[in-house]
Amino acid sequence: MSNLNRQILHWEKDIGRKKVESGSEKLKKINRDIQVDTIYHVISNENVLSMVTGYDLIVDALDNMATRYILNKAAVDLDIPFFHGAVHGFEGRAMTILPGVSACLRCMYKGTVDKEKFPVIGVAPAMIGIIQATEVIKYILGIGRLLTDRMLIYDGLNMSFSEFTVTRNLQCDHCGSKGSLS
Template sequence: MLTEVELERYARQVMLFGKDGQERLKKSRVFIAGAGGLGCPVALYLAAAGVGYLRIVDKDFVERSNLNRQVLHWEQDIGKEKVMSVEEKLLAINPHIEIEALCQVIDQTNVSELVGDADLIVDAMDNYPTRYLLNRTAHEKNIPLIHGAIRGFDGQATTVIPGKSACLSCIFPCAPPAEVFPVVGVTPGIIGMIQANEVIKYLVGTGKLLTDRLLIWNGLLAEMDTLRFGRRFDCEVCGHGSSDV
């Protein structure tokens, strides 16, 4: 049940999706992979919205070069574990939620345990091998995945519902070359907020999700488009020959 303090805090949201919707947010468990450029705005807005439990996993420490875009890390956090820096800020923003911060590498030996019984997985990573691992885990556990990626002024986002929509491997059967990519700070802010918006819509059961659509943001032109796609018959994760079909 929502407390009187929570009802006051979330009053403008309750106007949108009622007490039941806000209570669903409070009871929800979200796994966020990454505490960097995308993970910071995702975690910030989900915490502010009242998502009750956030498990955030990232292996890195705060560096000065992060500060142009990773908005929950500040000058005094340099050298600190990113997940601890994020946890500190989120609890200051909203003390009514629970944060579990884990400084770990996400790999095939621990990803299933790390995701655990989450209601939803957020891909806020900066590399495709881990994204593919999260995508496969989402299908194995039948947990929705919210994907986001950025480069420079450009970004993309989509939502994967296992068994109902195309998966990340359908869209990107081959990973792009690994690189240290340029980025302006507003780009992960925009894409991260789109991801957070998808999370909230899914958890409260409202709106139309970005399933089978890839949202493309072009910051230089200030244009946003969506590309439609479908499940690939030969996809190794969700196609005809995969184990979950």
């Protein structure tokens, strides 16, 4: 577990275990009445639709852009709200994607996929996770202003937040025209 410094559901004693197992175990200890569905598969173009079909929303807590693009495309194709969060070092960012309504990840990130793993300080994912959880709660309750068409940036080095507008690209290969998953 190379990222143990930013895992609140996984401890040293869990090294060698699957995260879906140790995470599920801890969540059930917090609330024994919840149902935790675990999926232990690498997300790919071939399996993503079967993995997310039937869910009401998707929360992105991934560590690479290639898989985020796959999940983004599936969310757009299936019209599932997608709550994006990403971290790098002391920085984090969050954005909410409502398919057919707001810009998606591909509208914003047009470049190639960086396959390099990013170093991350533990507080950045916690901060972004809190923002994502708040977005999900607001969405479910239908209250407040969601982070649609806006990217919120957390800068842990300067303890500041900034925001920029993201415009939906009607020519986007994910959300501009309903192409096939590729």
